[in-house]
Amino acid sequence: MNSVRHNRLCAFDRGLKPVKESVPTVDPVIDIRGLSFRWQPRAPVVLALEALRVEKGERVFIEGPSGSGKSTLLSLLAGVTVPQLGELRVLGRRLDRLGGVQRDHFRAHHIGYIFQMFNLIPYLSMVDNVLLPCRFSKARHDKALQRSPTLEAEAERLLDHLDMAHAGLLHRPVTALSVGQQQRVAAARALMGAPELLIADEPTSSLDADRREAFVGLLFQECVQVGSTLAFVSHDASLEGLFDRTIRLAEVNTAGAEQVQEG
Ligand SMILES: Nc1ncnc2c1ncn2[C@@H]1O[C@H](COP(=O)(O)OP(=O)(O)OP(=O)(O)O)[C@@H](O)[C@H]1O
Ligand SMILES: [Mg+2]
Numbered sequence: 001m002n003s004v005r006h007n008r009l010c011a012f013d014r015g016l017k018p019v020k021e022s023v024p025t026v027d028p029v030i031d032i033r034g035l036s037f038r039w040q041p042r043a044p045v046v047l048a049l050e051a052l053r054v055e056k057g058e059r060v061f062i063e064g065p066s067g068s069g070k071s072t073l074l075s076l077l078a079g080v081t082v083p084q085l086g087e088l089r090v091l092g093r094r095l096d097r098l099g100g101v102q103r104d105h106f107r108a109h110h111i112g113y114i115f116q117m118f119n120l121i122p123y124l125s126m127v128d129n130v131l132l133p134c135r136f137s138k139a140r141h142d143k144a145l146q147r148s149p150t151l152e153a154e155a156e157r158l159l160d161h162l163d164m165a166h167a168g169l170l171h172r173p174v175t176a177l178s179v180g181q182q183q184r185v186a187a188a189r190a191l192m193g194a195p196e197l198l199i200a201d202e203p204t205s206s207l208d209a210d211r212r213e214a215f216v217g218l219l220f221q222e223c224v225q226v227g228s229t230l231a232f233v234s235h236d237a238s239l240e241g242l243f244d245r246t247i248r249l250a251e252v253n254t255a256g257a258e259q260v261q262e263g
Contacts, residue, residue: 060247
């Protein structure tokens with residue numbers, strides 16, 4: 001529970017009216033204002049967002065038709081790309097004002113990203129892929145060690161949750177795994193070192209239907225334990241009800257409307 005909500009509930013418990021001035025403000029994890037993004041200088045705007053906020057600890061489901069800009073939004077949130085116009089704040093940092101190297105550091109420390117195409121390192125084993133975030137970020141290295149006695153033990157704990165800690169698989173190159181198995185390795189890597197923001201781009205697309213809910217349950221459990229926020233893109237409407245809130249990209253993205261006006 002975020003502290004604002006918690007404080008309000010405490011005030012109600014005591015039979016008091018919550019006093020607005022005394023409630024501490026918690027910065028949103030994602031705060032977008034007047035954002036506009038195009039992939040190339042002369043390409044059409046693919047994403048135009050007036051305002052979008054996600055609070056700390058929220059688990060949001062992001063849906064929209066293919067090509068509506070879901071992966072583009074996630075790559076902006078992770079600082080892979082930057083908007084040409086507008087403000088993009090993630091965890092209080094103006095990503096649109098940071099250079100590429102600073103954004104790479106920001107991502108390494110604070111963001112777990114399950115890419116749509118997984119982006120695993122093919123010549124590394126499953127465990128070494130999962131350990132990668134700790135090689136790039138001391139903060140995530142230290143957080144992983146708060147949860148397990150060694151980094152390898154933490155990697156195996158996460159893989160075990162995803163039913164992937166079979167002795168025969170752990171040290172195999174990831175190219176020897178099935179697509180569904182690779183997807184779970186990508187999830188374990190993103191969770192490693194408890195990043196504050198977890199971004200998941202269709203992370204259940206290669207999982208069996210009966211494994212999807214269990215997978216989402218694990219993401220929730222990990223997020224709740226460390227207070228992470230989850231932005232989860234999926235076409236799978238059966239998962240939507242599990243989330244705190246849905247962002248329908250087709251409703252909030254006005255890029256198409258702008259192009260009609262421009263034309
Ligand atoms: N790297 C890129 N370079 C140029 N254009 C891109 C790039 N990635 C996406 N686009 C374009 O941006 C638009 C939005 O694509 P995006 O990948 O964000 O859609 P999506 O909602 O994630 O779709 P899907 O459900 O198929 O994954 C599309 O028109 C696509 O062609
Ligand atoms: Mg996509």
